[in-house]
Amino acid sequence: PEKTAKRRAKHLNVHQAGKSDCGVKSNIKSIPGVMTIRGCAYAGSKGVVWGPIKDMVHISHGPVGCGQYSWGSRRNYYVGTTGIDSFVTLQFTSDFQEKDIVFGGDKKLVKVIDEIQELFPLNNGITIQSECPIGLIGDDIEAVSRVKSKEYDGKTIVPVRCEGFRGVSQSLGHHIANDAVRDWIFDKLEPEGKSKFEPTPYDVAIIGDYNIGGDAWSSRILLEEMGLRVIAQWSGDGSLAELEATPKAKLNILHCYRSMNYISRHMEEKFGIP
8 A cells, every 4th residue: 555655665675885874773762562573571471481481370450452462472390280280371361341441440459369369379470560550540450459468468470560561671670570579579588587488509590592493491401501500591491499499509500681681780799699
């Protein structure tokens, strides 16, 4: 169509011999709400950082589309029994409708959490992955998380403010997800004396490997054959217990720098882990 051709014209050109480039306009920001080859902040949090953590239920809070899109697009391999101790391949969504946009979705979120607890009582925690409308209408997902956590005997429920419009790529979603781990996992850990975890001098954590195709397993085998003990994988084939154990590591081995440098810097500053 003429309108589309006009918009696309600056993205297509013929390279001429002797010229350094072909004058194509690229590397520009995505338009929020438009499907592009690049992800959004929600995709960075739900699809990359939180989604592969297998023993937690991750709610795509908002309209069904974002959850459906993120549900089938990544293959984060894991060991476990679906619906019992692993929930990676299931899609959980609050399925926002027009009335939820008008009247707010907090009551619906409460109902979703209650249903998850009834249907999947063995889950070890829940995250709330915000889609665009949640930030636009101002739902208080933090308050819901605190209330339901208290109601379910201190269950880990993590609100993640990863609305897609917050960033033009997945990158900000990584940062927001890292900050959520810091604020809702690390800052709520029990004091040193009460922890059941027994550290050794050889404890390491694999940070920023999402086990896409099983690669984290290969890394883990090599490290363990060297005599190290891998106490956590972030977050492919990972678990909530591994997240909680990571501050006891002697070294963080960072694979994907772009997605996990934030939490690694925090652990270096607060816990002294290089």
